[in-house]
Amino acid sequence: MAQAAQGDVGERRRRVITVSAILLVVIATAAMSGAATHRGPVRAVDITRDAGLLLLTLVLALRATTSFSFLKRNSALDDELARAHRASAARAGFWALLVGTGVAFIAGLYIDLPLPQIAPLLLAVGASGAGFRFAALESRAG
Numbered sequence: 001m002a003q004a005a006q007g008d009v010g011e012r013r014r015r016v017i018t019v020s021a022i023l024l025v026v027i028a029t030a031a032m033s034g035a036a037t038h039r040g041p042v043r044a045v046d047i048t049r050d051a052g053l054l055l056l057t058l059v060l061a062l063r064a065t066t067s068f069s070f071l072k073r074n075s076a077l078d079d080e081l082a083r084a085h086r087a088s089a090a091r092a093g094f095w096a097l098l099v100g101t102g103v104a105f106i107a108g109l110y111i112d113l114p115l116p117q118i119a120p121l122l123l124a125v126g127a128s129g130a131g132f133r134f135a136a137l138e139s140r141a142g
Helices: 002-037 044-065 082-112 115-141
Strands: none
Touching: 002 044, 002 115, 044 082, 044 115, 082 115
């Protein structure tokens, strides 16, 4: 009985991280398009959108790469295999961010690519890369 409950919690964690990564990509795309079309002084809606993007990025990166929690940790979900998956997810997120930054740098040589427009996408690439990697490893492990 306890094993089934732990499996349900692990499955829920994988789903939450996957959905969060997808949501982050959607929000980053909206932030990119908002930054591309906005001219003039910063509005409250811009600050709210960007703060939400940064908060979701931080939460997803922490959940996918560390065992950070405000509540008591479930020791069954924090075993050696989960720690190895988090380390692998952190490496995948780093490399995704590095490659994304390189692509943005090269693209910036040929087209006008301002930082406020590309930064949301780079944040999403790094954090979502880590989230997708963690969810894939956890689902493969069972």
